[in-house]
Amino acid sequence: METVEEITVGKVITCKAAVAWEPKGKFIVQDVQVDPPLAMEVRIKVTHTSLCRSDLFFWTNEALGHTFPRIFGHEAAGIVESVGEGIDDLKPGDHVLPVFTGECKECKYCASPKTNLCSKFGTESLATGMKGDGKSRFxxxxxxVSRFLGSTFxxxxxxxxxxxxxxxxxxxxxxxCLLGCGVTAGIGAVRRIAQLEPGATIAVFGLGTVGLSVVKEAQRRGASRIIGVDININKAAEGNFFGVTDFFNPDNLDKPVEEVIKELTGGGVDYAFECVGNPKVMATAFASCQDGWGTTIVLGVAGPATVSIPTRSLLTGRCMKGTLYGGYKPKTDVPALVEQYLHKDFDVEEFITHNLPFSRINDAFKLLQAGECLRTVLHYNETVN
Incomplete structure (x- = not known):
């Protein structure tokens, strides 16, 4: 079992990090200083971090107004190095997942079984790049240096x-580490948000890691037809591997893809999952659903935008839902999800297409931008090719 060095507790640590000094700029792997944790904070030695499209979205989208320099990364796993005052159920050496949405277990959201939101520790509180005291620990x-969510790079x-x-x-x-974001989001969207029943028909828009985790979970739950939609033609074979029964590239059709889906299914799918983060695709997913009960579930991360859908479709029974982290409450639900993985209730290995040393983070982002990977896991202290 990996251990941490007790001699670092209470001291500033100098370590390697990938710093983005400007939007879209090359990540510079360099020495950074990391302060000790203050009250109710945890300093984690990150052992592995994977790349998520949310990192890519916020790194390249200048319109969001993020401050730089910044350390991105949020889908990771590691070991507690030290804890701040007031924490009594975590100690150095514990294995942990840093997650992007919190759980205080005290607010009305945390008390409700209807949501996994938290009014005190949501994703918004992490977007400023500084801690609650207005300072950075980097x-x-x-x-x-500003942070981004868990700053696991x-x-x-x-x-x-x-x-x-x-x-x-x-x-x-x-x-x-993949359960810190994408795979969990996909599994939860099927299990908790759709509560998908055997025999259901679905369409999945965007066959990245999130979309394919939706596909795989829907297959496990007995979906009768799983339609995959993506403009990357290479996703046809990949989708088939995970359980897609029908694949469409909208760019290669002579009519809107929602019409094709309605013709194929005799009126539309029971559930449509939008995993792209594009308002137009959200509207298309909604249009692909069956009148009366069709449900569109939005998982994709989008910037400030408006989705346009016809009100008549709402009156006739269709609906659209959003979900964050698959509806899972992090502290309450995720440890059990890890146990399910250990008992082989589902896999995560099949989503890992590349393993690289952390020093090759720029190569990993090139793979992501080119659509040539699902998840690339970066290793800090291991020799990988």
Whole structure:
């Protein structure tokens, strides 16, 4: 079992991190200084981090107004190095997942079984790039470096306690890091949001990791038809591997894809999952659903935009739902999800297409931008090709 060095507790740690100094700029792997955790904070030694399209979206989208320099990354796993005052159920050496949405277990959202939102520790509180005290725990030669969610593109990171999930130390960190975001979002969208029944028909728009995790879970739950939609023609074979029964590239059709789906299914699918984060695709997914009960579930991350859907379709029974992290409450539900993985109730290995040393993070982003990977896992302390 991996361990942490007790001699670092209470001290500033200098370690390697990938710093983005400007939007779309090359990630610079360099020394950064990471402060000790303050009250109700946890400093984590990140062992593995994977790349998510949310990192790509916020790194390249200048219109969002994020401050730079910044350390991105949020889908990861690691080991507690030290904890701040007030934390009594985490200790150095514990294996954890840093997650992007928190759970205080006290607010009305956390008390409700209807949502996994938290009014005190949502994703919005992490978007500013600074901690609640207006400061960063990262710096380069005295210059503050903004964070992004868990900032796991750093060998060490500091995360607030509500965003840290303790997991079974038996779980392989290079695999369960994927449960920090994408795979969990897809599984939960099928299980918790759709509550998909055997025999249901679905359409999945966007066959990345999130979309394919929807496909795989729908197959496990006995969906009768799984339609995959993607403009990357290479996704046809990949989708088939995961359980897609019919694949369409909208760019290659002579009519709108929603019309094709309605003709194929005799009126539309029972569930449509939007995994792209594009308002136009959301509207298309909605139009692909069956009148009377068709449900569109939005998983894709989009910037500030408006979705346009006809009100008549709402009056005739269709609906659209959004979901964050698949509806799972991080501290309450995710440890059990890790146990399900350990009992082989589902796989995550099939979503890992590349393993690279952390120093090759720029190569990993090129794969992601080119659509040539699902998840690339970056390893901090292991030799990988």
């Amino acid at each position: 710096s380069v030669n005295g210059k503050p 750093s060998e060490y990171t500091v995360v607030e306690y509500p965003y840290v999930v303790k997991i079974n130390p038996v779980a392989p960190l290079d695999k369960v």
